Structures are given as structure tokens and as C-alpha cells.
Amino acid sequence: MISLKSALAKPFARRVYNKIQKWATKPIETQEKVFQELIAQASRTKFGIDHNFKNITSHEDFIQNVPIRDYEALKPYVERVVAGEENILWKGKPIYFAKTSGTTSGSKFIPITKESMPSHVEAARNAILLYINETGKSKFVDGKMIFLQGSPILKEQNGVQLGRLSGIVAHYVPKYLQKNRLPSWKTNCIEDWETKVDAIVEETLPENMTIISGIPSWVQMYFERLQERTGKKVGEVFKNFNLFIFGGVNYEPYRAKFESLIGRQVDSIELYPASEGFFAFQDKQNGRGMLLQLNSGIFYEFIKADEFFNENPNRITIKDVEVGVNYVMIISTNAGLWAYNIGDTVQFTSLNPYRVIVSGRIKHFISAFGEHVIGKEVEQAMEEATKDTNVQISEFTVAPQINTEKELPYHEWFIEFDKEPEDISKLAEDLDQSLQNQNTYYFDLIQGKVLQPLKITKVPREGFQNYMKSVGKLGGQNKIPRLSNDRKIADAIWNMISVK
Incomplete structure (x- = not known):
């Protein structure tokens, strides 16, 4: 028997699909609108004043006034935000700092604003809804779902909440999913990873798990512990587990191992989240690449990877990208990151709509x-x-x-x-x-x-x-x-x- 929640998921998924199609079919206009809104809203910030935002009307103007920066180069502005100053990179103060471990700069404090926060939550939800719309499968919404993530415990830094992105997002789980979500708050707060995985195994064993999500290498550890504990394949332990959601790394090197641990094939959805923004998600089961989020308060620029270290590399927008070329992705966002190099390289697999794969790191x-x-x-x-x-x-x-x-x-x-x-x-x-x-x-x-x-x-x-x-x-x-x-x-x- 189909539950009410499962039945309602399908028309909701269709509505979200139609909404996405409106901007996905007008990609260049959508990005131009995002660009103009970002410049207008930040024109009175310290960064906007320093970089002549009031006179920027085109991408060419932007290139002339705003150089590419990584975290180290943006740090003087970020430090003022962390110190509690307002209107520095974005209007007002951020509502969170996502703390990440940097390779050269120690901890990074990535601002998240009230304008940028919704996209971190909605993109993952929309990925599941587009899967429902494409496949017609919605029964899994009645089962339990798990996301292997960091602790949701947040600290405070000059009036702004501070924590790992996955821990911040945990505070935004919709009420209708709260009862379905595992692990419990108490287990999620365990800092030691091995202790946490053992606790998750104990908590999930008796449950009807239908969705499991996380970075493949750490989900693999969870699966191995499940197998050690039960002597069974994961697919036997969780008979209704049929959807694996992952991000952070390419799944293909892990696929054979996962299918062996699970004992059968399961559908999967790839996500491309980062502390700096939620950039893309897989919108088709048989399509290669992830749908670039062009309507999420992020303006994208691209530089060919083999030209990136030139003195004046050519900065282009989506209208000039080509399929199969390795690009460094540069972002400007409604969290106050401007011409910001996140360090990832991407390749486009499709230009209609714009889909990408993550090809690596410019430093890797x-x-x-x-x-x-x-x-x-x-x-x-x-x-x-x-x-x-x-x-x-x-x-x-x-x-x-x-x-x-x-x-x-x-x-x-x-x-x-x-x-x-x-x-x-x-x-x-x-x-x-x-x-x-x-x-x-x-x-x-x-x-x-x-x-x-x-x-x-x-x-x-x-x-x-x-x-x-x-x-x-x-x-x-x-x-x-x-x-x-x-x-x-x-x-x-x-x-x-x-x-x-």
C-alpha cells in the first residue's frame, strides 16, 4: 500500500522539475541575471567599494576590477568578517562560518549568509526529487535515511555560528524527514570517527534503511562494519536499501567493491557540494555529469587548466565553454566570495543542459x-x-x-x-x-x-x-x-x- 507521503512526493517532484527546467533552458540569461543581482547587492560593501562595483555592468568590467583570488588572497577581508565587522564581503554579517581544513592556511572560515544557505539545503533535496520524477520510485521516502557527516555541534565566533558544513546543514532537515533521519543527534555528535561508525551500526541495524549517503570511502567503512557485525551482505541486512547518494569523490573506483559489499546493484545519485556552495547534482540516471546550478546565487567563470598559471589567463563564462576541456572553476557568490578559486577542475559533458564532472584539483x-x-x-x-x-x-x-x-x-x-x-x-x-x-x-x-x-x-x-x-x-x-x-x-x- 502506498503511503500518503510517498504519493505526495510525485506531484511535488514534478513541480520542482518544471521549476528547474525554466532556468536550465535559459542558462545564459539566468547567469546574467545572477551576475547583475550579485553586483547590485554587494555594491555598498567594503569589497564592492574597493573594487568599483558601482561601475561594473558587464563581465568584462568585472574582469578589469576583480582579480582571481584563492582563500589566502581573500583572507584579509575574511578576517574582518570573522572579527565581527559588517558589510565587508556581503551585506550585514553571515549567519554561519563553515570551518574547513586548508592545506596552506590552516583552518578556513567560509561565510554562509541567509541568502546562500537555502541552496545548500535545496539542491540535495532537488536531486532526490528529480530522481523520483525520472524513475517514478518514491516508496523509499517511507524508510529511514542516513547521511554520514560531521558533528552538528556549533560554536560561536563574534555572534556567528561556526561548524562543519555537514553539521550546519543538519540543522535544516525538513520536519517531514526528521523522523526518517539517522543517526540520532546524540550519535552524530560523537567526534571520534571509529566510535561514531560503531554507534551508527548499532542504531541502524534494526531499521528499514532505504537511502544511505556520504563520501564513498567512509560509507565503505560503515558497510564493512555492518558486514563484520552480521556476517551478511548490506543488501540482505537492509532489504529495501535501493538508493546511494554520494559526493566528494568519483564513485567509479569504488563501485565494484560497493556492489560486492551490498550484494546487488543499487541506484546512485552524485552530488557536488562544498562549503563555498552547492554547485551541481546528477539529474539523470543514465546521463553523464551533474546539472550545474545556475540559479543558486552563484556566478561561474572558467579558465582552461593548462592556461591557469599564465600571467593573464582568459576568463570565460558558460556561453564560451566547450565539452571535454579541463577548466578551473571560479565562483562569485551571495555569500561574498568574489572571483574565488575553489581549487577544483571540471569538464563539461553537455551544454544543453550544462552538465559537469569534477576532473580533479588544480593543485592535485x-x-x-x-x-x-x-x-x-x-x-x-x-x-x-x-x-x-x-x-x-x-x-x-x-x-x-x-x-x-x-x-x-x-x-x-x-x-x-x-x-x-x-x-x-x-x-x-x-x-x-x-x-x-x-x-x-x-x-x-x-x-x-x-x-x-x-x-x-x-x-x-x-x-x-x-x-x-x-x-x-x-x-x-x-x-x-x-x-x-x-x-x-x-x-x-x-x-x-x-x-x-
């Missing part, structure tokens, strides 16, 4: 010899090399090995296997061939005997978890970079392996 690449290898390429190589095999990967990362005495340098792949290949040298060959096929620079370096083909170093079970634990980044929204241009992570993992 390997170019020790000019090869310009990016995250998307190593993930695709892994996907191709393990396809139609029994090999299962738990986690992996890649780094250059330059300090070689009597042999050529190479890329070193640190891989934690759940199911090892019968012939590890064959896997290395397939990975290397895929990289050569994708990346002409890498191909030239291999063929020119500047680099030798890649080598695989096996990481013991739970090796990556132990590494993340050792650097205080176990669980939550933390994730292992797919590749690095130095050996900081690689050497730390090497040292852990050597001790064993």
Missing part, C-alpha cells in the same frame, strides 16, 4: 616532468584496467618517484586491494597503457625513455585509514587525494608500510 596533479596528469585520468585508467576483472580496489593514490639511482623515474601507484589481481604486472601494464592513451605528454615521456612505466606498491588492509588517522583526518568530509606532485603522502605511507 603530477607534472614532475611536464606530463600534466590529472585526477580524472588516473581514475579512468583504474576503471579501464579493472573492468571485466575480479580485481577490487579499496583505495589508491599516485605520486612521482624521482629519486632513482640506476633506473628511470616513474609514477608510483599506492593501491590497497580488496581482491588482488592474479598478475600485478599485467595490471600495471594496463594502467600505464590507459594513461598513455589519454595523455599525450605522458605517452611522449614514456616513448622517449624520460620516464619508465608506472610501478605498483601494495598497501596493507586499512593502510589508508591508518594514514588518515595519523594525520587527524579520519572520517567526515576528508578524502585521500588521487594524486600529488610531491611525495608527502607517498613517503608517509611508505614509512608506515616499512614499519610493518
Whole structure:
């Protein structure tokens, strides 16, 4: 029997779908409207006055007056906001700071305003509603749903609430979902990740779980604990679990492992959230890429990744982007971030509507010899090399090995296997061939005997978890970079392996 909640979800989903279509079918006009509104609303702020907002009427004006900044460059303004000053980056004061761990700047304090907060909540909801509208499946709304996230406990900083983004969003769960949502408040507040996962296992075991959501690497840990506790596949424990929602990393390297843990295939929805904004979500089950949120108070600019470090790289808007090109995404938002580099690279998979995939991080690449290898390429190589095999990967990362005495340098792949290949040298060959096929620079370096083909170093079970634990980044929204241009992570993992 269909419940009232399940029945009402379908017409609601249709309404939201129609609303999204209105802006998705007018993308350039939508972005121009967002741009003009952002400039108008911030023209009297300290940042707006410093950057001549009152005379900015076009994107060309904006480029002339507002340089690209990362967090470090914007920090002098952010520090004034954190100190309690008003009308600095955006009118008034923010209602939250999302605290994130920066690589060079320690903790980052990303402002969230009353104008920007709704998009953080609505985008995830809309992703589920578009899934309902497309598939007709809505029965899952009657079951329990879980999102593996950070603690919802917030602190105060000069009158502004401060916490992890996922913890902030927990305060905005609609009332009609409160009874369906797990874990409990008490469990969500547990800071130690391993203790928290065990508590979540105990809480969810007796429940009718229908949606499970989180970063794949940490959901995998939850699934493994469930299996250890019950001796059963996750799909047996939760017979009505049919929708996995994820974000933060590419799911494909984890898919085979997940299907093994679950015991069957389940539908999935990919999200692209960040403390700086909710940028995209998967709107089609069979389509590649995520629908770029063009009507969420965010104005997007793009710079070709291979031109990004030029003195004056070309800044373009969505009307000039091309499919398949690697772009650094630059954002200006109704939270007061202006021409802000979040560090992500994206590629468009479609221009009608505008859909993207996250291809990596502008700082996460390997170019020790000019090869310009990016995250998307190593993930695709892994996907191709393990396809139609029994090999299962738990986690992996890649780094250059330059300090070689009597042999050529190479890329070193640190891989934690759940199911090892019968012939590890064959896997290395397939990975290397895929990289050569994708990346002409890498191909030239291999063929020119500047680099030798890649080598695989096996990481013991739970090796990556132990590494993340050792650097205080176990669980939550933390994730292992797919590749690095130095050996900081690689050497730390090497040292852990050597001790064993």
C-alpha cells in the first residue's frame, strides 16, 4: 500500500522539475541575471567599494576590477568578517562560518549568509526529487535515511555560528524527514570517527534503511562494519536499501567493491557540494555529469587548466565553454566570495543542459616532468584496467618517484586491494597503457625513455585509514587525494608500510 507521503512526493517532484527546467533552458540569461543581482547587492560593501562595483555592468568590467583570488588572497577581508565587522564581503554579517581544513592556511572560515544557505539545503533535496520524477520510485521516502557527516555541534565566533558544513546543514532537515533521519543527534555528535561508525551500526541495524549517503570511502567503512557485525551482505541486512547518494569523490573506483559489499546493484545519485556552495547534482540516471546550478546565487567563470598559471589567463563564462576541456572553476557568490578559486577542475559533458564532472584539483596533479596528469585520468585508467576483472580496489593514490639511482623515474601507484589481481604486472601494464592513451605528454615521456612505466606498491588492509588517522583526518568530509606532485603522502605511507 502506498503511503500518503510517498504519493505526495510525485506531484511535488514534478513541480520542482518544471521549476528547474525554466532556468536550465535559459542558462545564459539566468547567469546574467545572477551576475547583475550579485553586483547590485554587494555594491555598498567594503569589497564592492574597493573594487568599483558601482561601475561594473558587464563581465568584462568585472574582469578589469576583480582579480582571481584563492582563500589566502581573500583572507584579509575574511578576517574582518570573522572579527565581527559588517558589510565587508556581503551585506550585514553571515549567519554561519563553515570551518574547513586548508592545506596552506590552516583552518578556513567560509561565510554562509541567509541568502546562500537555502541552496545548500535545496539542491540535495532537488536531486532526490528529480530522481523520483525520472524513475517514478518514491516508496523509499517511507524508510529511514542516513547521511554520514560531521558533528552538528556549533560554536560561536563574534555572534556567528561556526561548524562543519555537514553539521550546519543538519540543522535544516525538513520536519517531514526528521523522523526518517539517522543517526540520532546524540550519535552524530560523537567526534571520534571509529566510535561514531560503531554507534551508527548499532542504531541502524534494526531499521528499514532505504537511502544511505556520504563520501564513498567512509560509507565503505560503515558497510564493512555492518558486514563484520552480521556476517551478511548490506543488501540482505537492509532489504529495501535501493538508493546511494554520494559526493566528494568519483564513485567509479569504488563501485565494484560497493556492489560486492551490498550484494546487488543499487541506484546512485552524485552530488557536488562544498562549503563555498552547492554547485551541481546528477539529474539523470543514465546521463553523464551533474546539472550545474545556475540559479543558486552563484556566478561561474572558467579558465582552461593548462592556461591557469599564465600571467593573464582568459576568463570565460558558460556561453564560451566547450565539452571535454579541463577548466578551473571560479565562483562569485551571495555569500561574498568574489572571483574565488575553489581549487577544483571540471569538464563539461553537455551544454544543453550544462552538465559537469569534477576532473580533479588544480593543485592535485603530477607534472614532475611536464606530463600534466590529472585526477580524472588516473581514475579512468583504474576503471579501464579493472573492468571485466575480479580485481577490487579499496583505495589508491599516485605520486612521482624521482629519486632513482640506476633506473628511470616513474609514477608510483599506492593501491590497497580488496581482491588482488592474479598478475600485478599485467595490471600495471594496463594502467600505464590507459594513461598513455589519454595523455599525450605522458605517452611522449614514456616513448622517449624520460620516464619508465608506472610501478605498483601494495598497501596493507586499512593502510589508508591508518594514514588518515595519523594525520587527524579520519572520517567526515576528508578524502585521500588521487594524486600529488610531491611525495608527502607517498613517503608517509611508505614509512608506515616499512614499519610493518
